[in-house]
Amino acid sequence: MSLALVKYLPTSGTVPFIRGRFIALGLSALFIVFSMFEFATVGINFGIDFRGGIQTEVVADETTSIEDLRATANALNLGEARVQGAGGAGDGLTTYLISLPLQEGEGLEGEAAQNDAREALETALEATYPTIDMRGTTVIGGAVSGELIVTGFTAIGVALFLMLVYIWFRFEWQYSVGAILALTHDVIATVGMFSLTQMTFDLATVAAILTIVGYSMNDTVVVYDRIRENLRKYKRKPLQEVLDLSINDTLSRTILTSVTTLVALISLYLIGGTALKGFAFAMIWGVLIGTFSSIFVAAPILLFTNVQRDSSES
Known part of the structure; x- marks a missing residue:
């Protein structure tokens, strides 16, 4: 009797993810608005790294x-x-x-x-x-903490910009728009969660956000690769169907990656000690929100940017 989990994961599903794009994008907009509201009204519980x-x-x-x-x-x-x-x-x-x-x-x-x-x-x-x-x-001291604030947020901004450039060269500008919106969504939602929970936001959290950017981008690139491949393969199939097919094709990989990562992070959160608790919490939330954005933000955006099939043949 085989206990391999992969046997029970979908390999050729037909879940209509794109059909619910307006609901998903609406939830994403609420995430962003609520996060910005929390940040403006409640603020962040900066750790000693940032406030001295x-x-x-x-x-x-x-x-x-x-x-x-x-x-x-x-x-x-x-x-x-x-x-x-x-x-x-x-x-x-x-x-x-x-x-x-x-x-x-x-x-x-x-x-x-x-x-x-x-x-x-x-x-x-x-x-x-x-x-x-x-x-x-x-x-x-105060000088050190002020410098760390600038350095930390500059690192996040540079990471987002470089990801934009990477996707632009790796695919086309239509893909880069979707990717950068998904990444920005993930970063803002993570900052908003820390504002809501008032967990300590320190340098370890900045490291977690940068890791989230990389994780979410990797997930998005996998989906985009399959979309580009299917655009070449199904030249007459409507774009919405191609997007659904591509997401379903990569769904088993997405589930396996997310679940195995979460198992490690939850263990780290529970037994990793005080120093790692904020990092693990940010990563757990980031994996969840990053998986959501790869499927429900990055992919549907291609419908609005009107990605061209001809551009996917290069």
Whole structure:
């Protein structure tokens, strides 16, 4: 008895994906509008990488709450403290991240102020909670955090532009429009999800978004390759039917790739620790939204850009 999953996946389906393009594109538009609204009104919970300051990771027992830790940090009068749970650590223990804002001062004076604040926070926590386990403290200055913001978002913009150029040369401009719209949709939807959940947005999240761009582009290229091949093969078949056929032809590959990737990412999210939780969450969402956009955004856009069969024969 064979247990191979591939035997149960569709290889020549007839699912009319393109027929539901208006519903799918409407949902995509809602994703984008809602994400931009969340970003404008709620904002993003930037991590210490982007806003600078002090962040301490601690592990405490169930008798210690977020409110207790926040009260202890605020009592130091070093600015409004942020405290968030970062998952269980086993044996009834919980990991917390305690953040303090940048302390005043420039140059060496500012560096000294950050170190003084770090020492004060660690001393207060150890004195108030004798059983607390201090896992480490990170200190980032204002100049570094500002540079990281510019660098991080520049990297995302450059990645999107280079993907546009790649698709333009790899296929034709009609394909590049669909691909870049799908990628932009994925990036905005991911940023919106982080704004909605208020999970920490840090450099690991930027790395995840860049990975999502690559994953989604790879998925889109597979579909586009099959569309171009079928446009050559079925010269008289309506474009909508060719798109449906191409998506169905690549559906088994899409399902296998997405499921195996998600298995690894969910495992990483559950047992990978605090440092990888934001990265894994972004990747899980990115795989889901990237698969959706490859099928329901990138392919249907070709109907609106009126891709020519003659251009697919080169």
